[in-house]
Amino acid sequence: MKIICTFLALAFISITAVAADAAKPNIVLIYADDLGLDGVSCYGADKHQTPNIDKLAASGTRFTTCYAAPLCGPSRCLLMTGRYAFRTGGITNGSWRNGGPGAKSADEPSVARLLKQSGYATAQAGKWRQVGETPRDWGFDEYVTDPTAGGWFWKDSYEKNGEQVNAGKDAYNPDIIHAFSIDFITRNKEKPFFLYYAMHLVHGPILRTPDTKEGGDLYEDNIRYMDKQVGGIVAEIEKLGLREKTLIIFSADNGTALSYPSTIGGRMLNGKKASMLEGGSRVPYIASWPGVTPAGKVSNDIISIADQLPTFVDLAGGKLPEGVKIDGISHAPQLRGEKGTPREWAYVQLGKNWFVREQGWKMNEANELFDMSDAPFVEKPVAAAEDTEASKAARTRLTAVLAELNPAAGKTDGGDGKKPGKKKKKGKAQ
Template sequence: MVRHFVFLTFALPLMAVVLTATEKPNVIFILADDLGIGNVGCYGSDRYKTPHIDKLAAEGTRFTQCFTAALCGPSRALIMSGRYAFRNGATNQDACTNLDPKEIVLPRLFKAAGYATACVGKWGQLPGEPGDHGFDDWMRFNGSGVYRNVDGGKPERYSINGDDKKLADGEYMPDMCHDRVVKFVRQHRDEPFFVYYPMSHVHGELLPTPDSAPGSNDLMADNIAYMDKLVGRLIAELDTLKLREKTLVIFMGDNGTGKGMADRATIGGKVLSGMKGTMLECGGLVPMIACWPGKTPAGRVSADLIDSTDFVASFGELIGTKLPDMTFDGQSIAPQLLGQPAKPREWVFNQLARMWYVRDAQWKLNEKGELYDMSGAPFTETLVNGPHEARTRLEAVLAKLNPAGGILDQGDGSGRHANKEKKKAKE
C-alpha cells in the first residue's frame, strides 16, 4: 500500500541536558502489560500491593500524568517510534505489525551510541524480529499473557535470537524472561547496555503464579504481586552487581487496566474513568516511574504532562544520539529525569483508530469537538457545551497537528482489528 500524506513539523521545546560519557546511564525499560494506575500501590490502589515498585518510586520520581495509546500495539509503536499514529500508521492492533521498519527508532538510538541492546518479552505486535531493528540479543514470546502451558493445550512458543522453541511443561515464562534479562545484564556489566523488558504480567488470561495459594480466588492480585516480586529481584541484582547508580530504570504500564478487572482497580474507593481500549482517561493514563539513584530526584511526584512519544527524544538526549531526519512528536523529559529545570508539555495527544483527543492539564477536546472538564480526573470527565477559551485553544492544537490529514485507520473502528467485513469477504 502506498501512503500519501504530508508531514507537518511541529517542534516542541527542548531543554538541553549535558552528561559526560561516564555519566551516560545503562537503561532498563520495564513495560508492564494491562497495568493501570489503580493496580499500583503508590498510585493509591485500594486492592493491590506493590512494595517493590513503591520502593522504586520512593527512590526515584513518580509521574502522575503519563499518557499512551489505550491498546498494547499502538502504545508500543509510540514508544518505539516517537511518532503519533497518524504519522507511523499504528492506528490499530493489526496495523502495528505492518509498520515501516524505519519507525522502530528506539533500539537503533542505543546501538548508535555504542550500547549493547536486548529485548526480552512481548514483541508480536511489532514487525519482524527484534534483531531486525537493532537488538543484539532477544527472547520473545508469541501473543500476550504467556505464562505456562495449560493442561490439554498446545505448548506455548517463544524464540531466542530467532531459534524457535516450545515452552516445556513446568516452565514459567515470566521467570524465564527475568533470568534472560539478568543473564544479559551480567554479561554486559562492564559496558553500557539497554534492556527493553515488556513483561507477560498482567495480561489475561491470568494463570496461577508459582506463589499462588491452591485454589486462589484472586489471580489478578497474585499476578501483580509476582510481577512486583520480579521487579524487586531485578533491582536487587543491580545492587549486587554495583550497577544501581549507573542504571536508569523506567517502569511503565502499556495501557489501562483490562476489561473485567477495571471495576476492582479502585483508588480511594472510587472507580476510575475508563479502561484498556477506551478513550476515557484511564484507557491511556498509565503508571510511570523513573529511578536513577543520585540523578533522579528521590521521592518526587511530578504532574508534568508526558506522552509515550517522549521516550525517543528523552533517551536520545540522555545518551547523546542524534535523531533520524524525520518528524518526531516527543518532547524530551531528560530534565525532569535529572531534576533539572524543565519546560513541561502544554498538552498531550492520544489516538486509537479514528478517535483522538488533545488534553492539557484541565481540558480535553476530542475528534467530535466535545470538550471535557478534566478537573475531576481520573474519576470523572464533565462535558462542557458551548464556546470556551479552552475549546479555542485546543482546536488550534488539533488544527496544527491535523491527524485527519495523516494516515487514516482502515480497521473496524475499535482500534483492535483490521476491517472484519473485508476479512469475512476474503474467507
C-alpha cells in the same frame, strides 16, 4: 617521537571514549501489560499492593499524568518510534496484519537503533508480536519473545534470537524472560546497555503463578508476581554495583484491564483499556536513577510514551534522526531534577478516534470539550453554549492544536479500529 605521540593520542582517545561511556546511564525500561493507576499502590490503589514498585518510586520520581495508547500494539509502536500513530500507521492492534499501514522498521526511527549508535548493547525481553517484524529488525542485539499477542505463561517453548526453544513441560514464561534479562545485564555490566523488559504480567488469561497457593486471588497473585520481578531486576542491578549508573523506568502499555478494574480512594477510574476515556490510556510512570533523579518526588508534568525515545537518546548523548518528525519531547531535564520544558498537552489515538489532553481539559476528534478537573474519575462534557472564560480559552487552544496536528490527513482507520486502512483527506500530515 612520532610513535610516542601516536600512542599518546590513541590512549587519549581510548580514555575519552571510556569516560563518555561512563557518563551514559544504563537504561532499563520495564513495561507492564494492562496495568492502570488502580493496579499500583503508590498511585493510591485500594486493593493491590506493589511494595517493590513503591520502593522504586520512593527512590526516584513518580509522574502522575502519563499517557500511552489505549491498546498494546499502538502503545508499543509509539514507544519504539517516538511518533504519533497517524504518522506511522501504528493505529490499532491489527495494523501490521492483512496489508495494514503498520509501521515498518525500514521506514521509521527506532529507540534501539539510536541507542546502538551511541554505543549501547540492546536487548528486548517479553511481549513483542504486535509491533511487527522481529526485535532484531528494530535494532535489538538479542531478544527473547513468543509467538502470541497476548499472555504467554505456562508454555513449553519460546523464541530466542529467531530460534524456537523447547522450555520443558513446566516452564513459566515470565521467569524465562526474567532470567534472560538478568543474564543480559550481567554480561553487559562493563558497558552501557538498554534493556526493554516487556512483561506479560498482568495481561489475561489470569493463571496461577509459581507463588500461587490454593484458594488465593489469582489476579492479586499476578500483580504481586509482577511486583516481585520488578524487585528482582532492581536487586540484581544493585548486586552488580550498577544502581547509580542505571536509570530504571517502570510504566505500562495501556490503562486498566477490562475485567479487573479497581478503585483509588473508593472511586472507580473513568474508562478501561481500549476506550478513549481517561482510564484507557493513563498509566503509571516511575523513574529512578539514584544520585540523579530526585528521590520521593511526585511530578504532575504531562508525559507521553512517545517521549521515551528522545529522552533516552538525550541521556545517551546521541542525536535524533534528521528529516523525520519526532513527536516525543525529552524529559531528561526533569529526570535530573531540573524544570525542563514540560509538555503542554498529550495526544492519544486509537484507530479513527483521538484526543488531545492538557492540564484540566481534553478535546476529541469531534471537537467535543471535556472538563478534566476531576480526572481520572470524571470527564465532564462542556457544551459551547455553556462556556466559561476558562473553557472558551481551552477550546481555542485545543482546537488549534488538533488543526495543526491534522490526524485525519494521515494514517487513520476505516471504521471500528479492527480494519486498518489509509484514509486521505485534505491537507498533508508529516
